[in-house]
Amino acid sequence: MNYEETFRKMRVMRMLGMHEAFKLSLETKHHQQLASDELIHFLIEAEYEDRQNRKIHRYLKAARFRYQSSIEEVDFTSPRGLDKNQLLRLASCQFLEKQENIIITGPTGVGKSYLASAMGHQACMKGYKVLYYNTTKLFTQLKMSRADGSYVKLINRLEKQDLLILDDFGLHPLDEENQLMLLEVIEDRHGRQSTMVTSQLPVIKWHELFQAQTIADAVLDRIVHTAHRIELKGESLRKKKSSITKKNTVS
Secondary structure, eight states: OOOHHHHHHHHHTTOHHHHHHHHHHHHHTGGGGSOHHHHHHHHHHHHHHHHHHHHHHHHHHHHOOSSOOOGGGOOOSSSSOOOHHHHHHHTTTHHHHTTOEEEEEOSTTSSHHHHHHHHHHHHHHTTOOEEEEEHHHHHHHHHHHHHHTOHHHHHHHHHHOSEEEEESTTSSOOOHHHHHHHHHHHHHHTTTSEEEEEESSOGGGGGGGOSOHHHHHHHHHHHHTTEEEEEOOSSOHHHHHHHHHHHHHHO
């Protein structure tokens, strides 16, 4: 039997996983070993797995993580106060089901952004939509979107993410416009989706970033109240790696 027309229709209907599985089964004669219901099951499973993989690939690409990292690559040997059990519990992504937040604080170079990227990657692998932003760049993009009329579209996109990562929060004090935009973003997500924030500043100092304390109270209450906290300490890992590299080069 000539299956070329069947293959063509599979491609037209974007059943790419089923197309490849059926083509391979014919080439290897695997289909001859299967009953009709087993073959149907085999093809549907192949199509489902292919669609899941393509969805994860889209989510990872759309997230735009700062680092291509994963939970498996996280360094637990460096003395920086990282609790492996806590991180592995969070890696189950149950916090997303409960619409809880995560706050990662610590000095520069201890791996906050890398860790946030790894956890975001894990969320994508489990089928959640994630978006990563450097906080300062997000404010810039929000201001530009107001100028070109795409502000509402961007706000709606931020609201729909299962996990929004705000990296490097608190590098600069917040002016009035940034305060109000941050409040709108957090307010839209509060109780609906999860937000992850990384900062060099300890949470106790976040109030000092705001000009209006009423806005500070509103924003921080929504972020901090339901947040799991990871407080990293120690020396910069980047400096350590640089020192080791120089030492090896000299040797």
